[in-house]
Amino acid sequence: PQTHPYISTGLKKNKFGIDTKTALEGYKSAKSLKNIKIIGIDCHIGSQITQVQPFKDALKSLVSLISELKKIGIQIKYLDMGGGLGIKYDDESPPQLNEYAKAIVESLKDTDLQLILEPGRVIVGNAGILITRALFRKSTGAKKFIIVDAGMNDLLRPTLYDAFHAIWPVVKSGDEFVKADIVGPICESSDFLAADRQVPDVKNGDLIAVMSAGAYGFAMSSNYCSRLRVAEVMVKDDRFHVVTQRQGYEDLVRGESAPSFLKD
Ligand SMILES: Cc1ncc(COP(=O)(O)O)c(C=O)c1O
Numbered sequence: 001p002q003t004h005p006y007i008s009t010g011l012k013k014n015k016f017g018i019d020t021k022t023a024l025e026g027y028k029s030a031k032s033l034k035n036i037k038i039i040g041i042d043c044h045i046g047s048q049i050t051q052v053q054p055f056k057d058a059l060k061s062l063v064s065l066i067s068e069l070k071k072i073g074i075q076i077k078y079l080d081m082g083g084g085l086g087i088k089y090d091d092e093s094p095p096q097l098n099e100y101a102k103a104i105v106e107s108l109k110d111t112d113l114q115l116i117l118e119p120g121r122v123i124v125g126n127a128g129i130l131i132t133r134a135l136f137r138k139s140t141g142a143k144k145f146i147i148v149d150a151g152m153n154d155l156l157r158p159t160l161y162d163a164f165h166a167i168w169p170v171v172k173s174g175d176e177f178v179k180a181d182i183v184g185p186i187c188e189s190s191d192f193l194a195a196d197r198q199v200p201d202v203k204n205g206d207l208i209a210v211m212s213a214g215a216y217g218f219a220m221s222s223n224y225c226s227r228l229r230v231a232e233v234m235v236k237d238d239r240f241h242v243v244t245q246r247q248g249y250e251d252l253v254r255g256e257s258a259p260s261f262l263k264d
Pocket residue numbers: 044046047048082083084085118119120121122215
C-alpha cells in the first residue's frame with residue numbers, strides 16, 4: 001500500500017496473484033493432479049518498497065500458509081520472495097541490504113525453506129544513467145522548458161508513474177539555477193523527464209545526466225514516434241563497451257511487409 005498504485009501488486013484490487021484462502025484451495029486441487037509435483041510458493045508484493053515491514057508481514061502470512069499446507073500433507077521446499085526492494089531516486093531512505101536480509105532470515109528462522117529472491121531494481125536501478133543533450137530552450141511566460149533529445153520513449157517512468165529522476169549536467173558550467181520542465185521531442189504533453197524542477201542552468205548542446213535509469217529504463221523504452229532506441233554502454237573505471245547497439249532506421253521496418261491485396 002505504500003508504493004505507487006501502478007507498481008503495487010499485492011492488493012486485492014490488483015490483477016496479480018491470489019489471496020491466501022484461494023491459494024490453499026489451489027494447492028489442494030493441485031495435490032489431486034497426478035502430473036503436478038508441488039514444490040514451492042511464490043510471492044511478489046510490489047515494487048519500490050522502501051520499508052522492511054511489508055516483507056515481514058508477507059513472510060508471516062506465507063509461513064502460516066506453509067504450515068497449514070504441511071498439516072494436509074503438502075510439503076513446500078522453495079519460497080520465492082519476489083522483488084520489490086526500493087532504491088533512492090529522490091529523498092527515499094530504503095533499507096540497507098543487510099536490514100532486508102536480516103528481516104528475511106529472522107522471519108524464516110523456524111523453517112528449512114530454500115529461499116529464492118528476485119531483486120531487480122535494487123541491483124541495477126542506480127547503476128544506469130540516461131545521457132541526453134539539451135537541444136533548445138523555450139519560455140511561454142508561464143513556464144520555462146529545456147527541450148532535450150531523450151523523451152518518454154527512452155525513459156517512460158516520469159510519464160507513467162510521475163516518477164522522480166534526479167537531473168544534473170554532465171559538466172556544470174556555472175552556478176546559475178533555473179526552474180524548468182525538462183521535456184523530450186515527442187508530440188505529447190506528457191513527454192517530460194522532470195516537471196517544475198530546479199536544475200543547474202544548461203546551454204543548448206550541453207549533456208545532461210538523468211539518474212537512476214538502470215531499471216525500467218531501456219526495458220520500457222519503445223519506438224514510439226519512430227524514435228530509435230538508444231545505445232547501452234557499460235562503463236568500468238576508464239573502460240567502456242557498447243553492450244547494445246544504437247538502433248538504425250532499418251530496425252524500425254525489419255519484419256514488416258506490404259500485403260499482396262494492396263498491390264492488386
Ligand atoms: C515476479 C517479479 N519478480 C521480480 C521483479 C523485480 O522487482 P523489482 O524491480 O521491484 O526488484 C518483478 C517486477 O515487477 C516481478 O514481477
